[in-house]
Amino acid sequence: MAAAPIPPAASNANAIALGKSRGSNIVVSEYQLMVDNIHQLTIAQAPCQSQCMVDKKFEMRAAFSARLHKALDNAGVRAHGRGVDIHKNLKLHGVSRTPQAISKWLNGESIAEPESLDALCEWLQIRREWLEYGAGSAPDAELKSHPQAGASQMAPNKIPLIDWAGIAEFAGIGHVRAGWEGTWLCCPVQLGDRSFATIVEGDSMVSPAGGPTYPPGCTIFVDTALSAEPGDRVIALLPHGQGATFKEYVTDAGRYFLKPINSQYPLIDITGSVNLIGKVVGTYIPE
Incomplete structure (x- = not known):
C-alpha cells in the first residue's frame, strides 16, 4: 500500500515550524x-x-x-x-x-x-x-x-637504642614496631620523634691523630629529620644489602663522598643508590 x-x-x-518560508x-x-x-x-x-x-x-x-x-x-x-x-x-x-x-x-x-x-x-x-x-x-x-606502635610512644628525652641490623627498618618506618622490647636511652638534648641511638662498631671512625673520634662501643645519637651538610657525621644506607654505615659527609670537586676518619679505610662515592638517613648530633663514650 x-x-x-x-x-x-x-x-x-x-x-514554517523549522523556520522555512511557505x-x-x-x-x-x-x-x-x-x-x-x-x-x-x-x-x-x-x-x-x-x-x-x-x-x-x-x-x-x-x-x-x-x-x-x-x-x-x-x-x-x-x-x-x-x-x-x-x-x-x-x-x-x-x-x-x-x-x-x-x-x-x-x-x-x-x-x-x-x-x-x-x-x-x-x-x-x-x-x-x-x-x-x-x-x-x-x-x-x-x-x-596498639598503643606501643607509632611515633607517639616516644618518651620525652628518650630514644630507642637500635642495633645496626635494625637501622634500615627503623629508617623505613620512622619508629619501632609494636611490642618492641629493646632499650630506651635518655638523651641530654631534646630530639625529634624519628631519632634513635646506636653503638659504634669497628674503628673506621677512630682518629689516629687526635680530633673527634668515635671508638667501638661508644653511643651515637642520630636525628633522621635533620638535613646533612658537608662536614657532618651521618648514618647512611649502602646499596645491595650492605647495610648501614657511620661516616663523615664530604664534597670534593662537585662530588659527594662518605669519608672515614681513619685513613686506612677508603672513601665511599655517594651515588643515587646511597641514602643518607640521619645526622649524628651527639655521642656518649663510657668510662
Missing part, C-alpha cells in the same frame, strides 16, 4: 523533527556528563591526598619537607619516584600507582585498601588498639 501523501498545508506548517522545496516530516530534537538534547547533555566525570576524579584524588597526609601525621612524619621523606623512604623499599610525582600525591593532583602504594603502606604500616579507596578503619584506630 502506498504511503499517503503529505498534505500541502501540513508540509508548509512543518516548514513554498520552500524542503519538506521535513514530524518524525525527522523528533529525531533532530533528540540528537540536539543528546549533544547538550554530553558536556554535563564529561564534567561529572572530571569532578569525580578530582574528588578521588583529593580524598587520596587527605588519607596520605593523615597516615603521615600518625606516623610522625614532619609536615614541612614531606616530599623529601617520602622519596627517601620509597627508595629504602626499592621504589624510585620523582619529587614532582610525589608532590602531585600530596597536592591531590594524582593517585599513586600500585608499586608506590605497596611501598607507602609497608612504610607507614597501613592497609592498602584504606589508603587507595578509604575502605576499612582509619590508621588512628589501629594506633589506639
Whole structure:
C-alpha cells in the first residue's frame, strides 16, 4: 500500500515550524523533527556528563591526598619537607619516584600507582585498601588498639637504642614496631620523634691523630629529620644489602663522598643508590 501523501498545508506548517518560508522545496516530516530534537538534547547533555566525570576524579584524588597526609601525621612524619621523606623512604623499599610525582600525591593532583602504594603502606604500616579507596578503619584506630606502635610512644628525652641490623627498618618506618622490647636511652638534648641511638662498631671512625673520634662501643645519637651538610657525621644506607654505615659527609670537586676518619679505610662515592638517613648530633663514650 502506498504511503499517503503529505498534505500541502501540513508540509508548509512543518516548514514554517523549522523556520522555512511557505513554498520552500524542503519538506521535513514530524518524525525527522523528533529525531533532530533528540540528537540536539543528546549533544547538550554530553558536556554535563564529561564534567561529572572530571569532578569525580578530582574528588578521588583529593580524598587520596587527605588519607596520605593523615597516615603521615600518625606516623610522625614532619609536615614541612614531606616530599623529601617520602622519596627517601620509597627508595629504602626499592621504589624510585620523582619529587614532582610525589608532590602531585600530596597536592591531590594524582593517585599513586600500585608499586608506590605497596611501598607507602609497608612504610607507614597501613592497609592498602584504606589508603587507595578509604575502605576499612582509619590508621588512628589501629594506633589506639596498639598503643606501643607509632611515633607517639616516644618518651620525652628518650630514644630507642637500635642495633645496626635494625637501622634500615627503623629508617623505613620512622619508629619501632609494636611490642618492641629493646632499650630506651635518655638523651641530654631534646630530639625529634624519628631519632634513635646506636653503638659504634669497628674503628673506621677512630682518629689516629687526635680530633673527634668515635671508638667501638661508644653511643651515637642520630636525628633522621635533620638535613646533612658537608662536614657532618651521618648514618647512611649502602646499596645491595650492605647495610648501614657511620661516616663523615664530604664534597670534593662537585662530588659527594662518605669519608672515614681513619685513613686506612677508603672513601665511599655517594651515588643515587646511597641514602643518607640521619645526622649524628651527639655521642656518649663510657668510662
